[in-house]
Amino acid sequence: MGKTAQLNAAVLGASGYTGAEMLRLLAMHPDMTITAATANSLAGRRLESVFPHLNGVFDGEMVRLEDANFSNVDIAFSCLPHGTSQDAIAELPSNCRVVDLSADYRFRDADLYASVYGREHLNAEATRSAIYGLTEFARLSLKDAELVACPGCYPTATLLCLLPVAAAGVISKQNIIIDAKSGVSGAGRGLKEGNLFCEAAEGLHSYAVGTHRHAPEIEQELATRFDADLTVTFTPHLVPMTRGELVTIYAELSAGETVETVHAALSEQFKDEPFVRVRPLGDLPPDTRHVRGTNRCDIAVFKDRAEGRVIIIGAIDNLIKGSSGQALQNANVMFGLDETKGLDFLTPLFP
Numbered sequence: 001m002g003k004t005a006q007l008n009a010a011v012l013g014a015s016g017y018t019g020a021e022m023l024r025l026l027a028m029h030p031d032m033t034i035t036a037a038t039a040n041s042l043a044g045r046r047l048e049s050v051f052p053h054l055n056g057v058f059d060g061e062m063v064r065l066e067d068a069n070f071s072n073v074d075i076a077f078s079c080l081p082h083g084t085s086q087d088a089i090a091e092l093p094s095n096c097r098v099v100d101l102s103a104d105y106r107f108r109d110a111d112l113y114a115s116v117y118g119r120e121h122l123n124a125e126a127t128r129s130a131i132y133g134l135t136e137f138a139r140l141s142l143k144d145a146e147l148v149a150c151p152g153c154y155p156t157a158t159l160l161c162l163l164p165v166a167a168a169g170v171i172s173k174q175n176i177i178i179d180a181k182s183g184v185s186g187a188g189r190g191l192k193e194g195n196l197f198c199e200a201a202e203g204l205h206s207y208a209v210g211t212h213r214h215a216p217e218i219e220q221e222l223a224t225r226f227d228a229d230l231t232v233t234f235t236p237h238l239v240p241m242t243r244g245e246l247v248t249i250y251a252e253l254s255a256g257e258t259v260e261t262v263h264a265a266l267s268e269q270f271k272d273e274p275f276v277r278v279r280p281l282g283d284l285p286p287d288t289r290h291v292r293g294t295n296r297c298d299i300a301v302f303k304d305r306a307e308g309r310v311i312i313i314g315a316i317d318n319l320i321k322g323s324s325g326q327a328l329q330n331a332n333v334m335f336g337l338d339e340t341k342g343l344d345f346l347t348p349l350f351p
């Protein structure tokens with residue numbers, strides 16, 4: 001088998017959950033070599049002293065951003081908090097291509113970013129031209145992209161369910177309701193009161209009700225398919241599990257459309273996709289355990305007993321298709337590699 005030239009990869013924020021998952025996936029990628037890994041409070045520690053499961057993946061200490069050597073890096077994966085990420089990306093060498101897992105370059109409009117994230121954008125021009133990396137819908141632009149903004153985990157699952165049906169005109173842009181649920185790793189590894197075992201291990205609660213920052217992100221992308229602005233109702237919930245995400249979407253059928261035409265639009269869109277699986281009508285609903293540990297999104301469509309409505313359910317693993325897996329999928333396309341490289345062997349960890 002021919003061997004492709006090795007690409008040097010840097011992981012910014014290697015001591016966090018998406019950073020650690022990024023390193024795990026890169027370690028299994030035949031064409032990537034990890035040459036830099038950064039941390040903040042954990043700088044100076046060896047990777048395996050923080051994550052023993054990554055023993056042997058990176059030989060060296062995690063260093064602060066300012067101490068890292070990025071000179072020979074081909075691709076940098078920024079797994080930093082939003083805000084910090086754009087500052088760090090601005091300091092990278094200009095020949096280094098970037099996949100940003102944070103929210104910093106997802107909005108094309110810097111003013112919208114400022115109103116949603118409460119901070120002026122450092123580079124309005126770059127956010128306008130960054131590629132929104134929902135891979136299944138971005139392949140052509142990814143090939144030459146210098147800066148790719150990975151979608152948020154909730155938008156990834158939601159948009160995979162909605163973009164094809166919006167484009168096919170089979171649902172209305174009115175009254176789209178997204179009921180979303182995430183495992184606790186979606187909130188990151190940093191210490192937060194709400195993520196303590198006693199706060200998160202039992203019970204189920206909603207948060208950011210009516211205000212979550214992913215609603216405008218979903219609307220930005222949906223607007224391009226509806227060719228019109230729209231407003232969605234989006235409510236996230238924190239579920240007592242480590243990883244996984246489920247979105248249950250309620251939508252109005254367009255006049256004359258049926259659950260079958262919604263299903264047909266999704267099936268047609270994803271029929272040749274390696275990572276998106278549309279279940280046959282009448283099949284079991286998706287479960288986070290069916291995709292856990294994989295880069296997959298499982299989607300199913302259901303008839304609502306309420307006349308004229310449809311229910312679409314999507315499941316992903318927030319740390320893979322919702323972040324680090326999709327980041328690697330994007331990098332594969334950016335460098336002309338097989339899109340599934342490093343991601344194809346993953347089968348679900350069940351239960």
Ligand SMILES: NC(=O)C1=CN([C@@H]2O[C@H](COP(=O)(O)OP(=O)(O)OC[C@H]3O[C@@H](n4cnc5c(N)ncnc54)[C@H](OP(=O)(O)O)[C@@H]3O)[C@@H](O)[C@H]2O)C=CC1
Nearest residue numbers: 013015016017018039040041042079081102186188189190
């Ligand atoms: N978790 C998820 O499911 C998803 C997360 N994302 C996004 O990915 C990014 C990373 O998320 P996640 O891995 O969960 O976050 P974590 O909190 O787990 O990790 C954050 C990382 O950033 C480092 N860091 C924090 N502050 C600074 C700073 N001021 N300067 C330099 N480095 C810093 C941390 O270092 P240290 O620990 O050493 O202090 C750590 O390595 C975020 O933007 C998040 O929104 C996107 C999709 C899904």
Ligand SMILES: CC(=O)N[C@@H](CCC(=O)OP(=O)(O)O)C(=O)O
Nearest residue numbers: 101102103152153154182186187
């Ligand atoms: C459970 C939980 O807290 N989830 C995070 C979303 C994680 C993600 O995708 O977010 P980014 O937009 O930050 O990249 C949240 O609701 O803010």
